[in-house]
Amino acid sequence: MTKLAVIYYSSTGTIHSMAKRLAEAGEKAGAEVRLRQVPELAPAEAIASNAAWSQHFDATKNEPKATANDVVWADAVLFGTPTRYGNVSSQLKQFLDTLGPQWMQGLLANKVYAGFTSTMTAHGGQESTLLALYNTIYHFGGLIVPPGYTDPVKFADGNPYGVSHVTGGNNDAPLGDAQIGALDHMAERVVNFAAKLSA
Numbered sequence: 453m454t455k456l457a458v459i460y461y462s463s464t465g466t467i468h469s470m471a472k473r474l475a476e477a478g479e480k481a482g483a484e485v486r487l488r489q490v491p492e493l494a495p496a497e498a499i500a501s502n503a504a505w506s507q508h509f510d511a512t513k514n515e516p517k518a519t520a521n522d523v524v525w526a527d528a529v530l531f532g533t534p535t536r537y538g539n540v541s542s543q544l545k546q547f548l549d550t551l552g553p554q555w556m557q558g559l560l561a562n563k564v565y566a567g568f569t570s571t572m573t574a575h576g577g578q579e580s581t582l583l584a585l586y587n588t589i590y591h592f593g594g595l596i597v598p599p600g601y602t603d604p605v606k607f608a609d610g611n612p613y614g615v616s617h618v619t620g621g622n623n624d625a626p627l628g629d630a631q632i633g634a635l636d637h638m639a640e641r642v643v644n645f646a647a648k649l650s651a
C-alpha cells in the first residue's frame with residue numbers, strides 16, 4: 453500500500469481544511485495516510501491576539517504532531533503552509549529544519565513531494581510560497597510532482613505549482629469546488645506516482 457503523509461501548519465484553519473481533504477482523497481486513491489500537524493511556535497500572546505487563531509489552536513492542539521519518521525515512512529509527502537510574506541511559515545520551516553539527520557542519511561530522497569498553500573489576496577504570494585517550499589525538496593533529492601495542467605480541474609483553480617486558496621480579508625472564505633477538485637486531483641496524482649516509483 454502506498455504511504456502518503458500530509459504534513460501542515462495552519463493558524464486559522466484554512467490549511468487544516470485543505471490537509472483534511474487531501475488526506476481523504478489520498479485514502480480514496482488507495483493510500484495509507486498520516487495526517488500530521490506541525491507544532492505551533494508562536495508565543496501565547498500572539499495567538500491570543502487573534503480570535504480565529506486562538507479558536508483553531510484550542511480546537512486542534514491535540515491532533516497528532518508531525519515527526520521526522522512520518523517523512524521517512526512515506527512514499528509521498530504533501531506539505532502545507534499558509535503564506536507568510538510570500539514565504540513558508542516559520543512553523544513548517546522549523547519542522548523542515550529539524551530533518552537534518554534524516555537528510556544526511558539520504559532518507560528523504562527519492563520520494564514524491566508536492567505542496568499546498570493559502571493567501572489572503574489573489575496575488576499575495578501563492579507561487580512564491582510554493583517555490584520557496586520546493587527549494588527544500590531539491591536539497592532532499594525529492595521528486596516534486598506538481599499538478600501542472602494535467603486535468604481539466606487545473607484550468608479551474610489555475611495553479612500548476614500545487615494547490616492554493618485565497619481566503620479573503622477575514623480569512624474565512626470556504627474552499628470552493630475548484631479548490632476541492634484540485635486537492636483531490638493532487639492527492640490522487642502523487643499517490644499514483646509514488647505507486648509507480650515503488651513498482
Ligand SMILES: Cc1cc2nc3c(=O)[nH]c(=O)nc-3n(C[C@H](O)[C@H](O)[C@H](O)COP(=O)(O)O)c2cc1C
Nearest residue numbers: 462463464465466467534537538570571572573576
Ligand atoms: C505574518 C503574516 C503574514 C502574511 N503574509 C501574507 C502575504 O504575504 N500575502 C497574503 O495574501 N496573505 C498573507 N497572510 C495571510 C495568510 O496567508 C492567511 O491568513 C492564510 O491563508 C490563512 O491560512 P490558515 O487559516 O491555514 O492559517 C499573512 C498572515 C500573517 C499572519
